[in-house]
Amino acid sequence: MVLLRNLKREPPAFHQDHQIHHHLSSLATHYPCLQKTGEDTKGMSFNATTSLPEALYAGTDFTALSWLEQQWVAWYATIGNPVIATGLMSFLLHEIVYFGRCLPWIIIDALPYFRRWKLQPSKIPTAAEQWECTKLVLFSHFTIELPAIWLFHPLAESIGMSTYQVPLPSIKTMAPQVAFFFVFEDLFHYIAHNALHKGALYKHIHKIHHKYSAPFGLAAEYAHPAEVMILGMGTLLGPLLYCFFTRDFHIFTMYVWITLRLFQAVDAHSGYDFPWSLQHILPFWSGAEHHDFHHMAFTNNFSTSFRWWDRICGTDTKYQEYRARVQAAKKQMKYASKEQQKALEQKLIDEVEADGIREEALVVESVSKKTVKVQ
């Protein structure tokens, strides 16, 4: 930060700061592409003795950078190694966004006032359940996601993704890219999630995620490591393919996309449907109401962000039927007491859940039968 302020005020001061110069020069040893002499592909001119900020940000007008871009430069200059800087930022972003987004739902679950909007009101997660869930999520973050994130930088570099570079892309540039990633991920997830509900894939992998028939925010990433990898591909492949074919993509857009995708995943597992929830504004948005049914009924509603693939492929018939029954029951019970209305709603929920338990048992049993036959 200090470095950047110096850079902004008086760029030559940079060369006089030996400590920083030494710190940043060490970057060159970790970043071979910056040790080349002469013209770099991105238009930077430097040689092996050039300190890395000069190499990384040669020709950059620091006074023209926005506040965010200044922080971006300061981060890369302070960490001193782009691979570590990107890896650390990616991991921190994921942790802060994921748990930061879960926090309001933990508070909401603790306040009885919000029960009126709970989709399965009889199932409020206990503190012990939430802690149990957090432990597995953290375990998978550190064992699966952390190494994957670390390997991401070399992969991103190899396909020409911008990381430390400034300026950052504008909203106008990012919006269509992020929209494409949402549509791509939704289709990928729909296909992969459908496959995860079949035989051995379900029994040995996806069953863990279905531990909670009434999900809560923290349960969004409660899954087998293989599932984290398989479904995570849908999130990463969109940006990687886009970058591979266009060679014009900044990792900052990826951070925006991952932030929105994490919001979507945590909210879809929240278990609450408010009158102001997004699906009431965008009717094709899935939201919690759509995914909560998937956990409750075991079948139907395999997509993540949008409702269209389930509708087109007919994998939302039970869900539609259930909604129609709830609506009819509400009409019928218009003049009944609140308790009677609640009791009827619970009866419908119980029926769907019982049906789901039967369906799940059939999938698990089908694997056991096959195993017996083979033996």
Ligand SMILES: [Zn+2]
């Ligand atoms: Zn599922």
Ligand SMILES: [Zn+2]
């Ligand atoms: Zn889920």
